[in-house]
Amino acid sequence: MGAVSALGVPTVEELGWLTVDDAAAAGIARRVAVDCAHRLGFSEQRAGEVAIVAAELASNLHRHADAGALSVRCLRRGDVGGIELIAVDAGPGMADLLLSSRDGTSTAGTLGIGLGAVGRLSDSATGYSQPGRGTVFTAQLWPETTVPQTRARVAGLSRPIIGERVCGDRYAARAAADGSLLVLVADGLGHGSLAAAAAAAVVDAFLASSLEAPAGIVEHVHRAVSHTRGAAASVARLGGGSVHFAGLGNVAGTIAFPDGDRRGMVSMPGIVGHQSRAVREFSYELPAEGVVVLHSDGVSDRWSLRDYPGLARREPLLVAATLLRDAGVRRDDACVAVARGGEPA
Structure with a gap:
């Protein structure tokens, strides 16, 4: 979701x-x-x-x-x-x-x-x-009502494990006050309805919060979802030529380039809602040609945009869907979110 x-x-x-x-x-x-x-x-x-x-x-x-x-x-x-x-x-x-x-x-x-x-x-x-x-x-x-079409800066896509109708992995995004973009991916522990409920609680806490620093958001979500089975979650903030990143658990964050170069971002061990060390936030340069990819462990990290000529410059949903198709693991829930810097959200 x-x-x-x-x-x-x-x-x-x-x-x-x-x-x-x-x-x-x-x-x-x-x-x-x-x-x-x-x-x-x-x-x-x-x-x-x-x-x-x-x-x-x-x-x-x-x-x-x-x-x-x-x-x-x-x-x-x-x-x-x-x-x-x-x-x-x-x-x-x-x-x-x-x-x-x-x-x-x-x-x-x-x-x-x-x-x-x-x-x-x-x-x-x-x-x-x-x-x-x-x-x-x-x-x-869209219906006959005219809806302005804008070029999306962020998009995501999830897919449940074979045999399940609901997915325990979710993404969300919102704009910060200064126009920078906040993106989250959550991976509820396990599969099925309880995993989906945990991930949904993470998303709800993220969207309802006015916090804008990724580490503060992760800490807030950690306290807010203790009633669930828990999740892995990472948050990235894109703006001003940089990306700030914080996470608990195995939701991967990567800065990827069209030539295939990649830079992984650091997430701390833990389970949102249950086990947490001190959450740390890291800052990275985000050049204009780079895109930020967040994905759950249902997606293998053995992908490279070098294998997809021209894809890095296309709509984020096309990037997310292509990576989910080729790197998604069918024996697990999977979610990919793709975001780029650029103009304010």
């Missing part, structure tokens, strides 16, 4: 992942997305367009992809709700995603209107693809 309260960035409710392994998955994706649209007050016409986009993305995964999965998420900006769809697959990928998204382009003898329809009906749609490695494609749809 995820939540974001930074200015201009929607809060996120993850409805779950759909494995696309047969033709029936398109119908399931359509129903989940339309149910969300109705809950958010979409008109029947716009809900019908949501159905088309969900079905096209799922059908495209079934026809062309390997290990395809689709995430459906409810978004909120103030009183306005939207829908986000994230399609992820492990191959065969496309050399020119822009060309493949045009009407009439097909690699399977079909009419080739799937991604073209997705682009036309969505308020925003984008993707990243590599031949032989797969594709990530995201689409947002």
Whole structure:
């Protein structure tokens, strides 16, 4: 699950992942997305367009992809709700995603209107693809009410362990008073509903707090969630060309560069809500080309942005989804959050 309260960035409710392994998955994706649209007050016409986009993305995964999965998420900006769809697959990928998204382009003898329809009906749609490695494609749809589209500085994505419907890993973000960006990832101990409840309590305490120093936030959260089974959690603050970082437990924080260079950030041993040494905060330089990646231990640290040409400069959600696809461990809950410096949140 995820939540974001930074200015201009929607809060996120993850409805779950759909494995696309047969033709029936398109119908399931359509129903989940339309149910969300109705809950958010979409008109029947716009809900019908949501159905088309969900079905096209799922059908495209079934026809062309390997290990395809689709995430459906409810978004909120103030009183306005939207829908986000994230399609992820492990191959065969496309050399020119822009060309493949045009009407009439097909690699399977079909009419080739799937991604073209997705682009036309969505308020925003984008993707990243590599031949032989797969594709990530995201689409947002909002109601007829005009919702300003802003380039997100932070995004995240989580996925439960196989066999569970809820995920014990969550991310959240909010803006500090000076416009810097605060990002958190929490990993509830274990799996299932109790882990999810622990991570949700961490997120709630983070969002409700007015504290802005990462070490102070971690200490506050530690005191606030003692009624849960506990979690690992890390907090990063990005702004002014630097990142401040503090954590307890095994939520990793990394500054990553397009050329593959990485710098790990230090988290202290402990369990938020139960066991804690003195929390320490560390400061690191954050050059303009660097991105900050926080992830739970359900994601292997054996990744490098060098393997994904151009990805570091793309939307944070594309980076998060790609890393979750390739480095996520299926025998554990997993969560990735990606943030960059830049203009105020």
